[in-house]
Amino acid sequence: MNPIPIVRTPAALREKVSQARSTGARIALTPTMGALHRGHLSLVEIAGARAEFTIASVFVNPLQFAPSEDFAAYPRNEAHDVAQLASAGCHCVYAPTVEAIYPAGFSTTINVAGVSAALEGGVRPSHFSGVATVVAKLLIQTNPHVAIFGEKDYQQLLVIRRLAIDLDLSTEVVAAPIVREADGLALSSRNSYLTDQQRQIAPALHRTLVWAAEDLSKGAAVAETEAEGTGRLRDAGFDNVDYFEARDPLDLGRMGPGPLARPARLLAAARLGRTRLIDNLACESPRA
Amino acid sequence: MNPIPIVRTPAALREKVSQARSTGARIALTPTMGALHRGHLSLVEIAGARAEFTIASVFVNPLQFAPSEDFAAYPRNEAHDVAQLASAGCHCVYAPTVEAIYPAGFSTTINVAGVSAALEGGVRPSHFSGVATVVAKLLIQTNPHVAIFGEKDYQQLLVIRRLAIDLDLSTEVVAAPIVREADGLALSSRNSYLTDQQRQIAPALHRTLVWAAEDLSKGAAVAETEAEGTGRLRDAGFDNVDYFEARDPLDLGRMGPGPLARPARLLAAARLGRTRLIDNLACESPRA
Numbered sequence: 001m002n003p004i005p006i007v008r009t010p011a012a013l014r015e016k017v018s019q020a021r022s023t024g025a026r027i028a029l030t031p032t033m034g035a036l037h038r039g040h041l042s043l044v045e046i047a048g049a050r051a052e053f054t055i056a057s058v059f060v061n062p063l064q065f066a067p068s069e070d071f072a073a074y075p076r077n078e079a080h081d082v083a084q085l086a087s088a089g090c091h092c093v094y095a096p097t098v099e100a101i102y103p104a105g106f107s108t109t110i111n112v113a114g115v116s117a118a119l120e121g122g123v124r125p126s127h128f129s130g131v132a133t134v135v136a137k138l139l140i141q142t143n144p145h146v147a148i149f150g151e152k153d154y155q156q157l158l159v160i161r162r163l164a165i166d167l168d169l170s171t172e173v174v175a176a177p178i179v180r181e182a183d184g185l186a187l188s189s190r191n192s193y194l195t196d197q198q199r200q201i202a203p204a205l206h207r208t209l210v211w212a213a214e215d216l217s218k219g220a221a222v223a224e225t226e227a228e229g230t231g232r233l234r235d236a237g238f239d240n241v242d243y244f245e246a247r248d249p250l251d252l253g254r255m256g257p258g259p260l261a262r263p264a265r266l267l268a269a270a271r272l273g274r275t276r277l278i279d280n281l282a283c284e285s286p287r288a
Numbered sequence: 289m290n291p292i293p294i295v296r297t298p299a300a301l302r303e304k305v306s307q308a309r310s311t312g313a314r315i316a317l318t319p320t321m322g323a324l325h326r327g328h329l330s331l332v333e334i335a336g337a338r339a340e341f342t343i344a345s346v347f348v349n350p351l352q353f354a355p356s357e358d359f360a361a362y363p364r365n366e367a368h369d370v371a372q373l374a375s376a377g378c379h380c381v382y383a384p385t386v387e388a389i390y391p392a393g394f395s396t397t398i399n400v401a402g403v404s405a406a407l408e409g410g411v412r413p414s415h416f417s418g419v420a421t422v423v424a425k426l427l428i429q430t431n432p433h434v435a436i437f438g439e440k441d442y443q444q445l446l447v448i449r450r451l452a453i454d455l456d457l458s459t460e461v462v463a464a465p466i467v468r469e470a471d472g473l474a475l476s477s478r479n480s481y482l483t484d485q486q487r488q489i490a491p492a493l494h495r496t497l498v499w500a501a502e503d504l505s506k507g508a509a510v511a512e513t514e515a516e517g518t519g520r521l522r523d524a525g526f527d528n529v530d531y532f533e534a535r536d537p538l539d540l541g542r543m544g545p546g547p548l549a550r551p552a553r554l555l556a557a558a559r560l561g562r563t564r565l566i567d568n569l570a571c572e573s574p575r576a
Contacts, residue, residue, distance in 0.1 A: 010456055105402075105450070105453075106454050107400050107401040107402040107403065107450055107454060108398060108399065108400050108401075108420070108450065108451055108454035108455060109398070109399045109401065110396060110397070110398050110399075111396065111397045111398075111399070112395050112396050113395040113396075113397065114393075114395040115395065132396075136455060137454075137455060137456055140428070140455055140456045140457065141456045162393070162395055162396065163396055165393075166394050166395060166396035166425075167396060167424060167425060167428055168298055168425055168428045168429045169428065
C-alpha cells in the first residue's frame with residue numbers, strides 16, 4: 001500500500017482539491033475525529049462509490065466538547081488511522097492542528113435551531129453549535145461534491161443537512177448506515193472506554209431499540225414503549241438513560257403518546273459508568 | 289443604457305456567476321439594501337476597478353432589524369436602484385425575495401463574538417448576527433473574488449472581515465471610504481427620514497468627529513474628548529447620543545482614558561427624533 005498524502009493546513013488542502021478537480025474528479029469528504037473503526041471505513045467506501053477523489057478529515061474538534069467531557073482523553077492514533085484510510089481507498093488525509101482550524105482571534109459560531117434542541121442538544125447544550133461550526137468550515141475549505149456522515153449520529157446528520165441547505169453549500173450530504181458488532185452494538189470510538197463487564201451490557205441498547213421498533217409497529221402506544229424501553233435499559237445494567245424516544249425522522253419533533261400514525265426514528269442515549277453510548281433505529285408505523 | 293439582468297434566486301445567480309467565470313472574469317459583489325445613493329455607487333466603481341463582472345445585491349434583510357426597527361418602512365425603489373446600478377457599471381442585480389433567502393424551515397444563525405459586542409451591538413443586540421448570517425449566505429451563493437463594503441458601517445466591516453476569515457471564505461473583503469454631502473453629512477439611506485430642521489442639525493455629527501480627531505491628535509485625554517463630543521452633539525440639537533467613542537481600529541477594544549498612545553477610530557451614533565445616524569473617522573495619535 002502506497003502512503004497517502006497528509007495535509008495539515010486549509011491552504012494545502014485547497015491545493016490538493018484543486019489538483020484533483022483539474023482532472024475532472026468529483027470530490028468526497030468524510031469528516032472524522034480519528035480513532036477509526038469499520039464504521040468510518042464504510043464512509044470511505046461509500047465516498048468511493050460517489051467520487052473519484054476521497055478526502056478524510058481527522059480532527060478532534062474542541063468546540064463540540066463541553067469542559068466536563070472527554071476532549072483530552074478522546075483516543076488519538078494518527079498513524080493507525082492513516083493506514084486504515086489508505087486501505088479503504090482514501091486518497092488524502094486532512095489532519096489539521098487546532099490552531100489551523102481556530103487561529104488566534106477566531107470568533108465565529110454557527111447555530112442551527114430547531115433540530116439541535118432536543119435529545120443530544122438537551123444533554124449537551126453547546127455540542128451542536130461546535131459541530132455546525134467545524135463542519136461548515138470543513139465543507140467550505142474542501143468544497144466537496146459529496147460529504148458522508150454516519151447515521152449513528154442521527155441528530156448530527158439532520159443538523160448538518162439543515163446547515164448545508166441554510167448556508168447554500170453546494171455539497172450533497174449523504175447518510176451512511178450504522179455498522180454494528182455481531183451482537184448488535186453500534187461501532188463507536190467510545191466503545192474502547194468500556195470495561196469487560198460494561199461491554200457485556202452494552203448490546204442491550206440496540207436490542208431494546210429493536211424490541212421497541214417491533215412493539216410500536218404492532219400498535220403499542222409511544223409513551224408506554226418509551227417508558228418500558230427506559231426500564232429495560234436500566235434492568236440490563238445501564239447506569240442512566242438520558243433518553244429513549246420515538247421522534248419524527250426529519251425534524252425530530254415529538255410523536256403523539258398513542259400508537260404511531262407514521263414512521264418514526266427511535267433514538268436512545270444511556271450511560272455505563274462514565275461512558276455514554278447512543279444509538280438509533282428506523283421504526284415503521286402499524287399497517288392501517 | 290442597456291438594461292442589466294436581474295436575478296431573483298440563488299440558482300439563477302449561480303448561473304450568471306458561472307457564465308462570467310467561464311470567460312475568465314473576476315467577480316465582485318457589492319451587497320446593498322437598495323435605497324441607493326452615491327455611497328453605494330462608489331462601491332460599484334471600486335468593484336469595477338478590481339473585477340470584470342460586478343454583481344450588486346439588493347436585499348432588505350429582515351434578520352438584521354429588531355421588531356421595533358424600521359424594516360417595513362425602510363425605503364424600497366427597485367426600478368430606480370437598478371437604473372443607478374446600470375449607470376455605475378454594474379453587470380447584474382441580485383434582488384431575491386425574503387423567501388428565496390430564508391425558505392421555510394431556515395434555522396441557522398451565525399454569530400461573530402468580540403467585535404460585534406460593543407457600540408452598535410450594545411444598542412442593537414441581534415443586529416450583527418443578522419448581518420453575519422445574510423452576508424455569509426450572499427458570499428457563499430456568489431463566491432466572488434472580492435466584496436466591497438462601505439466604511440460608513442465601520443463595525444459591520446470589521447464583523448464581515450472576521451466572518452470571512454473565520455469561515456475560510458475565499459473572498460477578499462475590501463473597504464470603501466465614506467461618501468459625504470458637501471456639509472460633511474455621511475450619505476445614508478436613512479437621511480431621507482430627516483425633516484428639514486433635523487437635516488440642518490445632522491452635519492454636526494461629522495463636524496464633532498473632525499473636532500475630536502484633531503483634539504486627540506493634539507494630546508487631549510480620550511475620556512474628556514468623548515465626554516465633550518457627546519455634549520457638543522446634544523448642544524447641536526441631537527436628541528440622544530448612543531455613543532461617541534475612540535476605539536481600537538482593528539478590534540474595537542477600548543483605548544485608555546488618557547491621551548492616545550496609538551491611532552484610533554472615532555465612532556458615533558446619535559438620534560434626531562426617531563432617526564438614528566452613525567458615522568466614524570480615523571484618528572491619529574499625538575506625535576511622539
